[in-house]
Amino acid sequence: MTRFAFTIEFDGAPYMGLQRQSHGPSVQQSIEEAVAAITGEDARIHAAGRTDTGVHALAMRAHVDVEKDIDAFRLMEGVNAKLRPEPIAVTHCEVVPDDWHARFSCIGRSYVYRIVNRRAPLTLDRGKAWQVAKPLDHEAMHEAARHLVGRHDFTTFRSVHCQAQSPLKTLDRLDVEREGEEIRIHAAARSFLHHQVRSMVGCLTLVGLGRWEPDEVRRALEARERQALGLNAPPDGLYFVEAKYE
Amino acid sequence: MTRFAFTIEFDGAPYMGLQRQSHGPSVQQSIEEAVAAITGEDARIHAAGRTDTGVHALAMRAHVDVEKDIDAFRLMEGVNAKLRPEPIAVTHCEVVPDDWHARFSCIGRSYVYRIVNRRAPLTLDRGKAWQVAKPLDHEAMHEAARHLVGRHDFTTFRSVHCQAQSPLKTLDRLDVEREGEEIRIHAAARSFLHHQVRSMVGCLTLVGLGRWEPDEVRRALEARERQALGLNAPPDGLYFVEAKYE
Numbered sequence: 001m002t003r004f005a006f007t008i009e010f011d012g013a014p015y016m017g018l019q020r021q022s023h024g025p026s027v028q029q030s031i032e033e034a035v036a037a038i039t040g041e042d043a044r045i046h047a048a049g050r051t052d053t054g055v056h057a058l059a060m061r062a063h064v065d066v067e068k069d070i071d072a073f074r075l076m077e078g079v080n081a082k083l084r085p086e087p088i089a090v091t092h093c094e095v096v097p098d099d100w101h102a103r104f105s106c107i108g109r110s111y112v113y114r115i116v117n118r119r120a121p122l123t124l125d126r127g128k129a130w131q132v133a134k135p136l137d138h139e140a141m142h143e144a145a146r147h148l149v150g151r152h153d154f155t156t157f158r159s160v161h162c163q164a165q166s167p168l169k170t171l172d173r174l175d176v177e178r179e180g181e182e183i184r185i186h187a188a189a190r191s192f193l194h195h196q197v198r199s200m201v202g203c204l205t206l207v208g209l210g211r212w213e214p215d216e217v218r219r220a221l222e223a224r225e226r227q228a229l230g231l232n233a234p235p236d237g238l239y240f241v242e243a244k245y246e
Numbered sequence: 247m248t249r250f251a252f253t254i255e256f257d258g259a260p261y262m263g264l265q266r267q268s269h270g271p272s273v274q275q276s277i278e279e280a281v282a283a284i285t286g287e288d289a290r291i292h293a294a295g296r297t298d299t300g301v302h303a304l305a306m307r308a309h310v311d312v313e314k315d316i317d318a319f320r321l322m323e324g325v326n327a328k329l330r331p332e333p334i335a336v337t338h339c340e341v342v343p344d345d346w347h348a349r350f351s352c353i354g355r356s357y358v359y360r361i362v363n364r365r366a367p368l369t370l371d372r373g374k375a376w377q378v379a380k381p382l383d384h385e386a387m388h389e390a391a392r393h394l395v396g397r398h399d400f401t402t403f404r405s406v407h408c409q410a411q412s413p414l415k416t417l418d419r420l421d422v423e424r425e426g427e428e429i430r431i432h433a434a435a436r437s438f439l440h441h442q443v444r445s446m447v448g449c450l451t452l453v454g455l456g457r458w459e460p461d462e463v464r465r466a467l468e469a470r471e472r473q474a475l476g477l478n479a480p481p482d483g484l485y486f487v488e489a490k491y492e
Binding site: 011075087088091119122123124 | 367370
């Protein structure tokens with residue numbers, strides 16, 4: 001048996017998320033079917049994180065165990081050929097030790113959220129960013145984000161469907177930067193709750209619009225209840241960008 | 247009568263190009279129908295340049311004459327609302343003098359061509375860049391591009407359907423730069439021949455692959471015949487980025 005680690009890029013729009021679902025297409029199902037077609041074996045992938053319907057990945061990590069004698073390059077090429085024309089690609093593949101686990105060995109996850117702040121509808125970026133028509137004060141958003149960095153009970157920013165045992169998480173980074181009409185929000189933590197990034201982005205956007213004072217984000221956090229959430233940002237702008245390992 | 251200048255962004259994939267065609271959808275037809283729906287008048291737009299099927303624009307310029315009493319902001323908002331859900335947007339609109347002409351007043355046009363140089367198929371960038379699997383030497387491409395800058399007879403790099411009176415053009419800029427797996431080719435001139443940018447990019451790519459020496463681009467240019475062309479790059483990677491005016 002050989003364990004292979006994949007780096008995976010995908011456009012999340014056509015999928016019900018990364019994780020296999022009984023009621024619709026998933027990134028996991030497509031990759032597992034492609035691996036099975038190449039190896040002739042049942043394939044099961046384990047990914048560093050889960051992503052929701054419509055959420056994208058630039059460099060998700062996942063592993064798969066293969067009995068067949070095949071090298072990493074040929075496995076990657078074969079899987080990519082089988083995946084066509086789906087918008088999923090394995091951009092890197094390597095052999096890893098048998099005890100390396102894409103999810104349990106992962107010590108850090110990063111996301112970026114893209115907002116296009118302009119009146120005009122999106123064209124080339126449709127489905128790949130959140131268009132916000134009214135002007136956003138990105139400096140106020142960045143200031144508000146300071147309240148969320150650190151170790152907190154993130155119940156306010158957690159989906160009712162979240163399966164994590166504890167709402168306590170340590171947010172290592174939440175930075176808001178603007179380049180022209182685009183605002184990018186960078187988030188990093190060891191792990192996140194379900195919907196946490198989109199919930200945080202939603203509240204920061206209320207601050208950017210002037211509907212919340214930066215300090216109201218702190219109060220929402222301290223309320224520790226979902227009803228205190230101002231707004232959940234749509235999935236279109238969210239990208240999983242990095243999984244870190246020792 | 248008021249003359250309005252539009253800045254237009256579009257995803258070229260669903261269109262037979264910018265210019266109105268009898269045999270399929272065009273960016274021009276969509277915009278003219280949207281303007282007509284807002285003004286109640288026949289509308290005719292004049293654009294700074296033509297683009298082929300599948301070619302994109304980040305900031306095409308065009309003008310339209312309107313009799314109705316309407317301001318630039320409301321015209322832009324109305325046209326964008328009518329254009330939905332097409333991937334075309336007016337990103338800026340202003341009143342210009344009656345003798346300002348988007349095409350004839352234009353003194354410079356710029357394009358960028360995006361190549362993604364990697365084995366893995368495209369996902370998020372599908373239709374928006376040219377994927378070249380074999381490694382490209384971007385420095386050799388940049389060196390080869392030096393032969394094309396300046397005033398030349400560009401017959402080799404001209405479509406047989408080109409309607410320009412002369413094949414003589416002055417190429418002001420042709421720079422090749424790499425950032426990670428992406429290669430960007432920047433081209434600027436007062437005007438271009440039909441297919442000129444894609445033809446130049448195609449030959450530079452042969453150099454990047456090592457199939458042509460940089461000097462062979464000069465010989466292809468000097469041959470002044472279409473048969474000397476090595477390769478025409480696909481439209482997916484081409485973006486009209488700027489029209490310049492006095």
